[in-house]
Amino acid sequence: MSLLRTCSSLLLLVPSLAFAKAPSPAAQRWWSHVEALAGDDMEGRDTGSAGHRRAAEYVAAKLAELGVQPGAGQGYLQDVPLVSRQVVKERSRMALVREGQEQPLTLDQELILSPLTSHSGTVDARLVFVGYGLSIPEAGYDDLAGQDLKGKIAVIVLGGMPSSVPGNLASHYSTPDELARTFARAGAVGVIALPNLHVMEIPWERAVESQRHPVMALAHPTGQETGDIPLFTLFNPAAANSLLAGSGHTLEELLALADAGKPMPRFPLPVSLRGEVALEKSELSSLNVVGRLPGSDPTLAGESVVLSAHLDHLGLGAPENGDRVYNGVMDNATGVAALLEVARVLQEKKAHPRRTVLFVAVTGEERGLLGSRWFASHPPEGSGRMVADLNLDMFLPLTPLQRLVAYGVEESSLAAPLKATASRMGVEVMRDPNPEANGFTRSDQYSFILEGVPAMSFRFGYRKGSKEERLHKEWHAKRYHAPGDDLSQPVDREGAARFVSLLADLTSRVADAPERPSWNKDSFFRRFERPGAPAPTARPVP
Numbered sequence: 001m002s003l004l005r006t007c008s009s010l011l012l013l014v015p016s017l018a019f020a021k022a023p024s025p026a027a028q029r030w031w032s033h034v035e036a037l038a039g040d041d042m043e044g045r046d047t048g049s050a051g052h053r054r055a056a057e058y059v060a061a062k063l064a065e066l067g068v069q070p071g072a073g074q075g076y077l078q079d080v081p082l083v084s085r086q087v088v089k090e091r092s093r094m095a096l097v098r099e100g101q102e103q104p105l106t107l108d109q110e111l112i113l114s115p116l117t118s119h120s121g122t123v124d125a126r127l128v129f130v131g132y133g134l135s136i137p138e139a140g141y142d143d144l145a146g147q148d149l150k151g152k153i154a155v156i157v158l159g160g161m162p163s164s165v166p167g168n169l170a171s172h173y174s175t176p177d178e179l180a181r182t183f184a185r186a187g188a189v190g191v192i193a194l195p196n197l198h199v200m201e202i203p204w205e206r207a208v209e210s211q212r213h214p215v216m217a218l219a220h221p222t223g224q225e226t227g228d229i230p231l232f233t234l235f236n237p238a239a240a241n242s243l244l245a246g247s248g249h250t251l252e253e254l255l256a257l258a259d260a261g262k263p264m265p266r267f268p269l270p271v272s273l274r275g276e277v278a279l280e281k282s283e284l285s286s287l288n289v290v291g292r293l294p295g296s297d298p299t300l301a302g303e304s305v306v307l308s309a310h311l312d313h314l315g316l317g318a319p320e321n322g323d324r325v326y327n328g329v330m331d332n333a334t335g336v337a338a339l340l341e342v343a344r345v346l347q348e349k350k351a352h353p354r355r356t357v358l359f360v361a362v363t364g365e366e367r368g369l370l371g372s373r374w375f376a377s378h379p380p381e382g383s384g385r386m387v388a389d390l391n392l393d394m395f396l397p398l399t400p401l402q403r404l405v406a407y408g409v410e411e412s413s414l415a416a417p418l419k420a421t422a423s424r425m426g427v428e429v430m431r432d433p434n435p436e437a438n439g440f441t442r443s444d445q446y447s448f449i450l451e452g453v454p455a456m457s458f459r460f461g462y463r464k465g466s467k468e469e470r471l472h473k474e475w476h477a478k479r480y481h482a483p484g485d486d487l488s489q490p491v492d493r494e495g496a497a498r499f500v501s502l503l504a505d506l507t508s509r510v511a512d513a514p515e516r517p518s519w520n521k522d523s524f525f526r527r528f529e530r531p532g533a534p535a536p537t538a539r540p541v542p
């Protein structure tokens, strides 16, 4: 990492490159934040780490420089109380038991004990395969119907969804929280998830790495939690046929059904899982950064438009090519940098939006949307009634900005100002090309959705089969949640700068519109709305 950075900065001194077109000031300013936030000295901005705190202080200082007011009471920093728990592998073991014979499983090679596991202790339970493990009353779809899961472990395919179920509905019900709720209701004691390699965004080795981090939770409940899974494991698909042996089914057959969006069969497996899990728990805290641009309209100033982006990333981890810093450039220094530059554009244009605009760099996204949950459920005084969230997470400026995916565009009236802005700039707003990746429920906008706030999140789009698609796929395979998401990678800085102006224009439109945004009548997410809710006063911190 540091080696690569040195090399690339040396390259800038090579005279032939001086002929390259100079970056625009807007692109340069945006990139300077990315460099500051994703440098090796920030050590990957892990939730609760010193590096994350330094990054939070950088964001607060920049907001102050831009004349954005503190939005977290006395200052810019909102404390987020957390607890963490981690599986102690040395004191944990797992085995399959078939016809009385124990077959020990090699942890991390065959089976990952996910830190989503909430209970220490022993387990000895039969296995039942229940397809996607989805139970969606609104769609009349239930993988658990007629299955007895009491005291048993549910085996599911993770990734893919029945095509009969509308995408956003399936997205909502396949979040870890909702799966936990489904299985808890059925009385299951655990889950074995078989990742569908065809839609999995990362190789097995990186999945192992990502599970090495402790799991974190908010230290105080927010009312958004939906349940715990006593035991949560991932089974290596390469070894899956040892799990399915004797069931009359193979993984290939099941994945073919998943890929075709068809329901999968459900059946008991002639095998059980036996073992012991040791967990370690501790307390910590981390920071959200909140800036506030008070609205200029006496009435509408009591409502706020939130721009959010997660500042945290994965910290230090397993090295790749000797590099152990998970810098998180695309994920998500670029998003926080865009948030700061939108603040600059609004200030320099003297836009004076009618509604209040909140700039919120949240912590704990990678640990389960924790900082945004805390903020959305405990907004600091002066936040007003939040009426929209525009979230930035890995918007991926790999190419010039021609197409934009807006997660949630089908769900609310935010579509209209977005389309107006985009068409003015000659940008095509397109449908999510990968709905099975659950983009709308996988980042911080979801915490706002659960509080009833209409939301959108963004990513540069591409056409199927294009060069851009190849770039996106390669980026996921090589750099997503890896040390390679660093400052040496190619980034389309002009594309990012154009995205910043699009976002600034969108923010103004939403903040100035006479009507506050609303969920579409037929939107699934409308259920979280609190009709006629008075402007929220800050909820007391327990």
Ligand SMILES: [Zn+2]
Pocket (backbone or CB within 6 Å): 331, 366, 481
């Ligand atoms: Zn991430």
